[in-house]
Amino acid sequence: MLLTIDDLTVNYGYISALRGISIDIKENEVVTLIGGNGAGKSTTLMSISRLVDKEKGIIKFNGKDISNMKPADIVALGIAHVPEGRNIFPKLSVEENLLMGSVVCKNLSKQELNRRLEEQYQLFPKLKERRKQAGGTLSGGEQQMLAISRGLMSDPKLIMLDEPSLGLAPIIIEEIFELIVKLKKTGTKTILLIEQNAMMALGIADRGYVLQNGEIVLTGKGLELLKNEDVKKAYLGE
Template sequence: MLKVIDLSVQYGYINALNSISFNVNKGEIITLIGGNGAGKTTTLMAISNVVQKYSGNVYFKEMNITDFQSHEIVHLGISHVPEGRKIFPALTVKENLIAGTFGNKRIRKNELNNKLEEVYTLFPRLRERINQGGGTLSGGEQQMLAIARGLMMDPDLIMLDEPSLGLAPIIIEEIFELILRIKKSGKTVLLIEQNAAMALQIADRGYVLERGKVLIEGTGTELIKDERVRKAYLGI
């Protein structure tokens, strides 16, 4: 579904990404793990064309989208849920969700209520808070809202950047359970996580990034067992 080939990004004289390559197949959960500054967030931003690529190519459904504008990439079926939630605090839960469909040709007006119902089924807590202001939600609920808003775009691929960041352990478990439910609903997931142990437990495959390069790749099970990963990222 998604192929990243020799992708490089530079910030001034700094190589944020150095010719990384990976692929995401339909129906998979793929995780990118690594320390701060490894290039994980930059990878998603480059795919979405939020940052300029220095070199390399990105293919989605066999189409070269390297130079597509961000809104065009959304229309093709890629949703990007950024780090830090970035919901609209002054809007209600429902208004935040509807905002996720603005300008999106994939969602017709007569399909809006059905899409809302699908999201409320995945996130029943949001149904309970439908008229509550986004800024009054707990951290975990705001993260659910951010993911749900991304799903309102009806994406084929949803990219999640640090969905568990800053959340309590019990909420983190709930978020990862939701990611599995999203996969079961037919979506493909590209997941960035510093909680490597949890990410690898649910991932079909993973890639370890270090200093802008892919250092190790394998199935989630293989990476959990890899001594290099265990020592560097799992604390074992």
């Protein structure tokens, strides 16, 4: 397994956000977490990135226990986290934003840095067109592309995407999902996806986990969960 979460519990004061969840992710899988607001999806990603403290549990990446590592060291190890809300640097140019994504990667040669930039510009031609433009002047869809691209600049094995379609037009959402499929097809990226559009997420996911009140209540292949009557009623509006 590339990522293993075992009995993870997270509390916010007296509120239990995660209650002993366990998740396994294989290399080159797309795995999605679905559930209502407050189910614990974002907390799961932030726990992996060590942006929140856990009460108990073990998180392993490539067999290494990362449960108590520093966030920057986790990124350097090969995990990128693209949080909800994009969080780009609005006053920096597109290219400067991208370069910020590689800061944790020590001793990168200029040649390797340029290679990574060019790789991102091939994935996101719109960003190449706007590489000198301030990030804050981009459209919402372009800012989301920039946030994902910045995450990819660390050349992660695992990229975690938190609500990448939030607030975007349908045509841009399709572009984002096409990109996720494209990343998977490279054979070099594993993706952990949180997405409000459960139907689209399950449609491209190898497997899914359903979170409810901080607990995993259902798991299965993406297409199987799409057909599950409980999932349809609760998350697909059917």
